[in-house]
Amino acid sequence: xKKISSRTIARALLxxxxxxxxxxxxxxxxxxxxLARITGLTDVQIRKDISNFGKVGTPGVxxxxxELKKVLEDIVLAKKVIRMALFGAGHLGxxxxxxxxxxxxxxxxxxxFDRDKRxxxxxxxxxxxxxxxxxxxxxxxxxxxxxxxxxxxxxGQKVADLMVLSGLKAIVNFAxxxxxxxxxxxxxxxxxxxxxxxxxxxTQK
Amino acid sequence: xKKISSRTIARALLxxxxxxxxxxxxxxxxxxxxLARITGLTDVQIRKDISNFGKVGTPGVxxxxxELKKVLEDIVLAKKVIRMALFGAGHLGxxxxxxxxxxxxxxxxxxxFDRDKRxxxxxxxxxxxxxxxxxxxxxxxxxxxxxxxxxxxxxGQKVADLMVLSGLKAIVNFAxxxxxxxxxxxxxxxxxxxxxxxxxxxTQK
DNA sequence: AATAAATCGTGAAATTTGTAACGATTGCAT
DNA sequence: ATGCAATCGTTACAAATTTCACGATTTATT
Numbered sequence: 001x002k003k004i005s006s007r008t009i010a011r012a013l014l015x016x017x018x019x020x021x022x023x024x025x026x027x028x029x030x031x032x033x034x035l036a037r038i039t040g041l042t043d044v045q046i047r048k049d050i051s052n053f054g055k056v057g058t059p060g061v062x063x064x065x066x067e068l069k070k071v072l073e074d075i076v077l078a079k080k081v082i083r084m085a086l087f088g089a090g091h092l093g094x095x096x097x098x099x100x101x102x103x104x105x106x107x108x109x110x111x112x113f114d115r116d117k118r119x120x121x122x123x124x125x126x127x128x129x130x131x132x133x134x135x136x137x138x139x140x141x142x143x144x145x146x147x148x149x150x151x152x153x154x155x156g157q158k159v160a161d162l163m164v165l166s167g168l169k170a171i172v173n174f175a176x177x178x179x180x181x182x183x184x185x186x187x188x189x190x191x192x193x194x195x196x197x198x199x200x201x202x203t204q205k
Numbered sequence: 206x207k208k209i210s211s212r213t214i215a216r217a218l219l220x221x222x223x224x225x226x227x228x229x230x231x232x233x234x235x236x237x238x239x240l241a242r243i244t245g246l247t248d249v250q251i252r253k254d255i256s257n258f259g260k261v262g263t264p265g266v267x268x269x270x271x272e273l274k275k276v277l278e279d280i281v282l283a284k285k286v287i288r289m290a291l292f293g294a295g296h297l298g299x300x301x302x303x304x305x306x307x308x309x310x311x312x313x314x315x316x317x318f319d320r321d322k323r324x325x326x327x328x329x330x331x332x333x334x335x336x337x338x339x340x341x342x343x344x345x346x347x348x349x350x351x352x353x354x355x356x357x358x359x360x361g362q363k364v365a366d367l368m369v370l371s372g373l374k375a376i377v378n379f380a381x382x383x384x385x386x387x388x389x390x391x392x393x394x395x396x397x398x399x400x401x402x403x404x405x406x407x408t409q410k
Numbered sequence: 411a412a413t414a415a416a417t418c419g420t421g422a423a424a425t426t427t428g429t430a431a432c433g434a435t436t437g438c439a440t
Numbered sequence: 441a442t443g444c445a446a447t448c449g450t451t452a453c454a455a456a457t458t459t460c461a462c463g464a465t466t467t468a469t470t
Contacts, residue, residue, distance in 0.1 A: 005456080009406045013399045017381060031417065039383050043417090044459060051419055059418040060466035076406050084401065095300035100357075101381055101398050146405050152305075169408040172401055176222060176306055178244050188404040190395065193306050194218045196289065196377055199393040200351050201214045201281050203374040212427080236447065248447090249429060256449055264448040265436035 004075075008049050012076050014039055015046070019069045031062035082106050085144045085168075087159045088151035089114040089122075089129050092174055096150060097124045110142045111135075115155075132162065139166040146170045153177040160187075209280075213254050217281050219244055220251070224274045236267035287311050290349045290373075292364045293356035294319040294327075294334050297379055301355060302329045315347045316340075320360075337367065344371040351375045358382040365392075 004012075018038055022030055032043040032050070039046070050056060050063070056071050057063045086093055089112050097109060112129045114120060122129050130138060139147075147163040149156055149171060156175035163171055169185055176191045209217075223243055227235055237248040237255070244251070255261060255268070261276050262268045291298055294317050302314060317334045319325060324334050335343060344352075352368040354361055354376060361380035368376055374390055381396045 006403070006407055007457080010399060010403045013402050013406075014383070014396075017396070017399065018383065021382075033417080040385070042459075045457095047418060048420080048458080055419070057418050058466065059464065060416050060468090062417065077402065078409075082402070082405055091300040091303040095296040096397070098296040099397055105398055105402075107398060107401055146401055148401075170404045172404055177226075178219070178223065180245070186404050186407040188400055188407075190400060191219075191222070192301070192304055193310055193312060194215060194222065195393055195395060196312055196351055196353075197218050197282065197287070197310075198211070198215045199375045199377055199391050200287055201218075202211055202391040202393075204283075210426080238447080247429075249431095250427095252448060253428080253450085260449070262448050263436065264434065265438095265446050267447065 004052055008052060009076055011041065011045075011049055012053070012072050015049070016069060016072050016076070019065055019072070022065050023069070027065055029062045030065055030068075032057075034062070077106060079145075080106060081108055082146065083142055083144045084109045084146040084148055085135070085139055085142075086112040086127070086148045086150060087114075087132070087135070087163075088149065088155075088175075089116075089119045089124060090150065093148075093150035094124055096148060097127050109148075110144060111138050132159075135162055136166040139163075139168065144168065146172060149173045149175050149179075151175055209257055213257060214281055216246065216250075216254050217258070217277050220254070221274060221277050221281070224270055224277070227270050228274070232270055234267045235270055235273075237262070239267070282311060284350075285311060286313055287351065288347055288349045289314045289351040289353055290340070290344055290347075291317040291332070291353045291355060292319075292337070292340070292368075293354065293360075293380075294321075294324050294329060295355065298353075298355035299329055301353060302332050314353075315349060316343050337364075340367055341371040344368075344373065349373065351377060354378045354380050354384075356380055 015035065018035060032046040035046050036043040050068065053071050053075050056068055084107060086096060086109055093112065097112060102108065109127050112124065112127050113132045113135050114129050115132055119129050120131050147168040149159050151159055153175045156173065156177040157179060160171060160179040160181055164181055164185060171181065171185060171187045173179055173187055173189045176193060179187055181187060220240065223240060237251040240251050241248040255273070258276050258280050261273055289312060291301060291314055298317065302317060307313065314332050317329065317332050318337045318340050319334050320337055325336050327334050352373040352375070354364050356364055358380045361378065361382040362384060365376060365384040365386055369386055369390060376386065376390060376392045378384055378392055378394045381398060384392055386392060
């Protein structure tokens with residue numbers, strides 16, 4: 001089977017999100033044209049993306065919403081629950097712990113870690129905060145899939161090292177620092193300053 | 206002058222972030238090789254990116270850190286202060302208001318808006334929360350550059366419409382919904398669920 | 411039943427993005 | 441001074457991504 005690119009997968013997740021709202025609205029079928037109108041992409045790209053996953057559409061009609069959702073989910077979200085561990089229970093970390101959309105999805109934060117003794121032992125939105133030292137054990141025991149870094153930049157690399165040591169293969173990094181990790185580990189950097197500045201630059205030139 | 210792509214600009218902002226830490230560490234010069242090691246990119250890409258901005262390096266030596274910083278800033282961050290307005294003072298919105306890295310940079314949140322009467326009038330980290338209806342006036346008066354959407358998905362489009370109406374040309378959207386805006390408006394979507402799921406998918410296939 | 415309209419899937423073309431190769435320049439050691 | 445190692449900037453090349461064009465299929469209409 002052909003390997004599916006990272007960008008295609010990101011779009012597939014966007015299609016899934018869109019399909020869920022279409023289902024809520026009671027729609028049975030949707031065309032590539034309409035998906036394009038909603039998502040802001042082009043119809044060709046949507047057809048091409050979906051064709052990566054199999055022949056699921058009907059010419060003259062479009063895609064069956066429920067069927068397309070199932071096909072996309074089977075490929076990009078085979079697992080029932082994806083477990084995450086959060087490092088850093090500060091403002092941003094707490095906001096992530098309380099992020100409501102995770103509840104409706106397969107994403108679940110199973111543990112939080114912090115250095116601050118005052119935070120350790122507390123429970124935030126049902127998730128307990130542990131001392132950082134306990135991370136490897138807890139991550140292994142809970143079969144955590146994704147590590148989230150929401151600590152200050154000067155601690156970012158140390159946390160990343162600990163994640164790698166604990167066997168994590170996927171990291172989402174909100175700390176404004178470049179992480180050094182083995183090639184087998186995927187990192188997604190989200191530096192809020194860079195995100196804000198870059199959308200602003202887009203409008204300038 | 207050649208137009209610089211959006212991705213190149215995002216990398217330039219990453220270089221800037223890196224240069225700032227190098228300056229803090231007292232380094233005078235840096236080579237493309239070392240920048241590559243730090244950022245995880247390749248040295249070729251870094252040389253190519255920088256060459257877009259002019260001939261700033263010295264063969265055999267590398268780049269003068271201060272000079273490179275100045276050149277990158279002049280091009281991607283000509284403005285002294287970039288003003289932002291936040292919509293939605295919930296958990297995520299509050300975390301953004303309290304995000305410490307903005308303080309050290311040119312980014313400043315000048316106003317927050319919310320529907321909730323209990324939040325209106327409060328001040329969070331020095332930023333006042335106004336009722337949404339006041340947005341157009343306040344945005345115009347403060348010459349806001351970027352709008353941040355941190356409201357629930359069902360209100361996302363309404364807020365986006367208001368932003369467009371208020372003359373904003375750059376939007377960062379944390380609401381998990383696709384926005385419909387005129388072509389002249391740049392939108393950067395950050396759907397936390399999609400970010401987490403996509404880095405997880407990267408490790409799977 | 412035949413025609414028209416809508417829409418998918420896909421190979422080919424075009425565009426964008428990233429990589430490699432290498433001449434040119436600089437500083438250092440001898 | 442000369443040779444060597446380091447490193448930039450750039451042209452040519454390769455790979456990835458997107459767009460185009462169009463045949464094939466389905467539904468609706470007359």
